[in-house]
Amino acid sequence: MKRLRYFIQRTILNMIQSPLLSSATIGTIGVALMLLAFFTLIVLNVQNLTRQWSREIQITVYLEQVPSTAKLQQWQEQIKQHPSVEHVTYTSQAEAFELFRKRLGRNDDLLDGLLPEILPASFELVLTPESRSELGAEKLVQELKKNAAFSGFRYGQDWLKRYDAFIFLLKLTGVLAGGFLIFATLFIISNTIKLTIYARRDELEIMTLIGATPMFIKIPFLAEGALQGIIGALLALGGCHALYYFFLKRGLSALLTTTAAGNITFLPFSIQASVILLGFVLGICGSALPLRKFVRV
Amino acid sequence: MSMIQMCRIAKIYANGVPALYDIDLQIPAGEFAYITGSSGAGKSTLLRLLYCADRPTRGQILMGKRNITRLSARKIAFLRRQIGFVFQDFKLLQNRTVIENVALPLQVQGVSIKETRARAFELLRYVGLEYKVQRKPLELSGGEQQRVAIARAMIVRPKLLLADEPTGNLDYNLAQEIMEMFSAINKMGTTVLVATHDTEIMRLLPRRTIALENGHIISDTRPETDTDQLQETA
Numbered sequence: 001m002k003r004l005r006y007f008i009q010r011t012i013l014n015m016i017q018s019p020l021l022s023s024a025t026i027g028t029i030g031v032a033l034m035l036l037a038f039f040t041l042i043v044l045n046v047q048n049l050t051r052q053w054s055r056e057i058q059i060t061v062y063l064e065q066v067p068s069t070a071k072l073q074q075w076q077e078q079i080k081q082h083p084s085v086e087h088v089t090y091t092s093q094a095e096a097f098e099l100f101r102k103r104l105g106r107n108d109d110l111l112d113g114l115l116p117e118i119l120p121a122s123f124e125l126v127l128t129p130e131s132r133s134e135l136g137a138e139k140l141v142q143e144l145k146k147n148a149a150f151s152g153f154r155y156g157q158d159w160l161k162r163y164d165a166f167i168f169l170l171k172l173t174g175v176l177a178g179g180f181l182i183f184a185t186l187f188i189i190s191n192t193i194k195l196t197i198y199a200r201r202d203e204l205e206i207m208t209l210i211g212a213t214p215m216f217i218k219i220p221f222l223a224e225g226a227l228q229g230i231i232g233a234l235l236a237l238g239g240c241h242a243l244y245y246f247f248l249k250r251g252l253s254a255l256l257t258t259t260a261a262g263n264i265t266f267l268p269f270s271i272q273a274s275v276i277l278l279g280f281v282l283g284i285c286g287s288a289l290p291l292r293k294f295v296r297v
Numbered sequence: 298m299s300m301i302q303m304c305r306i307a308k309i310y311a312n313g314v315p316a317l318y319d320i321d322l323q324i325p326a327g328e329f330a331y332i333t334g335s336s337g338a339g340k341s342t343l344l345r346l347l348y349c350a351d352r353p354t355r356g357q358i359l360m361g362k363r364n365i366t367r368l369s370a371r372k373i374a375f376l377r378r379q380i381g382f383v384f385q386d387f388k389l390l391q392n393r394t395v396i397e398n399v400a401l402p403l404q405v406q407g408v409s410i411k412e413t414r415a416r417a418f419e420l421l422r423y424v425g426l427e428y429k430v431q432r433k434p435l436e437l438s439g440g441e442q443q444r445v446a447i448a449r450a451m452i453v454r455p456k457l458l459l460a461d462e463p464t465g466n467l468d469y470n471l472a473q474e475i476m477e478m479f480s481a482i483n484k485m486g487t488t489v490l491v492a493t494h495d496t497e498i499m500r501l502l503p504r505r506t507i508a509l510e511n512g513h514i515i516s517d518t519r520p521e522t523d524t525d526q527l528q529e530t531a
């Protein structure tokens with residue numbers, strides 16, 4: 001108990017007594033984590049956006065003949081069972097004809113005198129997110145081709161190729177920039193903490209001389225690091241939210257349509273918690289490493 | 298019983314500098330001894346081995362009945378709680394008050410705040426600084442800072458007091474004052490070991506003198522009459 005009080009007191013006093021050092025640490029952690037959090041925010045939102053786009057990846061399966069209701073239901077069930085199909089709808093000949101007429105708009109008189117039977121009935125398949133790629137679509141089509149009644153398939157191969165390339169590029173930049181950012185964050189934070197501990201090496205030396213055990217010396221420093229990490233992370237989230245609000249919400253909505261801007265979301269709670277946890281861990285580890293060097297007997 | 302026993306001690310630093318060589322030394326409990334020699338002779342190194350700031354390259358060191366040659370960091374911490382230190386540069390915490398500095402060794406040991414404060418105040422009165430307990434070390438003179446350091450060393454009632462050039466930064470009168478304090482501490486039963494090259498001091502308070510040169514003991518002498526009074530000639 002007495003120990004605990006000493007540690008808490010020492011931690012707070014240390015931070016108050018060297019405001020410059022601790023605000024430097026908090027500031028560095030705050031800025032570094034803010035960049036990281038904002039980057040994550042952008043990556044998550046781009047991912048979100050592509051997921052919405054990728055719902056457009058559909059496979060249309062044309063039917064040679066209009067099946068009986070029983071057959072139709074059986075096939076629809078079969079397709080639905082397939083693991084890479086998220087959703088399937090049936091478009092009858094009449095519906096297809098109506099759709100076509102709507103598309104023609106004012107020129108719909110072109111269809112006058114034609115029967116709906118000129119257009120084939122079809123299934124529209126929406127793929128599960130994992131299968132939304134050229135390969136996924138092709139695999140599914142190969143499966144479906146086993147059914148002879150399915151006479152034709154259309155799935156925008158060219159578009160899919162470009163979509164695949166885009167996703168790959170997005171992932172690559174995400175991983176590269178994210179990796180670089182994490183590395184830079186670690187480097188900057190650990191060096192700042194190292195400097196602040198270096199500035200207090202006399203204190204560490206004196207404490208060892210008068211017989212303080214290594215743990216006794218380290219705990220207030222570790223607690224200080226943890227506290228600074230958490231404060232820095234909270235500031236980072238605040239800063240990130242400000243950036244999000246003023247740049248993305250306000251700034252972009254002036255450029256884009258309101259709905260597009262409305263789809264931009266802030267970091268989910270789990271990520272916010274991770275940022276705080278990261279600050280905590282960085283604060284402790286960043287302190288523990290240089291302490292190991294300076295608290296030597 | 299001997300307080301310190303060094304047996305065939307050698308210390309060679311990582312860069313290959315042999316700082317001590319073939320040291321055999323016995324310091325009985327309750328003794329007051331000087332370790333002397335020119336700069337670079339190995340005085341500080343010898344003291345560092347005694348408080349386990351360095352390990353000897355060869356040989357064994359006994360303190361009391363305990364072999365302290367190879368201790369874990371935790372054990373070293375507990376060993377140091379029985380040793381008082383006084384250094385040339387005082388080694389006080391600049392951001393804490395005088396009384397906090399003096400109280401630190403007991404605080405580290407988990408002694409109650411009340412008892413710690415009482416003992417710290419008592420010792421500060423003993424060294425004549427009871428009116429400056431709330432000052433910071435930098436607001437004190439060199440002699441006063443050294444007296445704070447001595448009070449801090451004594452608060453644990455050490456069996457052994459190690460001093461490395463304790464008067465190096467002080468003028469003659471202050472040095473004399475400090476040596477008188479050491480003498481008084483010694484009379485209360487603490488073994489005192491002072492590393493110094495200040496011959497004035499040794500003439501003032503003649504005691505056993507162990508002279509080092511290039512890491513060897515070249516002489517180990519005791520004054521003919523062990524005077525308790527300080528010599529008048531200076």
Ligand SMILES: Nc1ncnc2c1ncn2[C@@H]1O[C@H](COP(=O)(O)OP(=O)(O)OP(=O)(O)O)[C@@H](O)[C@H]1O
Nearest residue numbers: 310311312314316335336337338339340341342343
């Ligand atoms: N950490 C170290 N690494 C390498 N060599 C060292 C180290 N400390 C001391 N030495 C060397 O060991 C020898 C003895 O040094 P020591 O400090 O014990 O001398 P000293 O008698 O205390 O001298 P001074 O009177 O100047 O304080 C010197 O040659 C010194 O250069």
Ligand SMILES: [Mg+2]
Nearest residue numbers: 340341342461
């Ligand atoms: Mg020295």
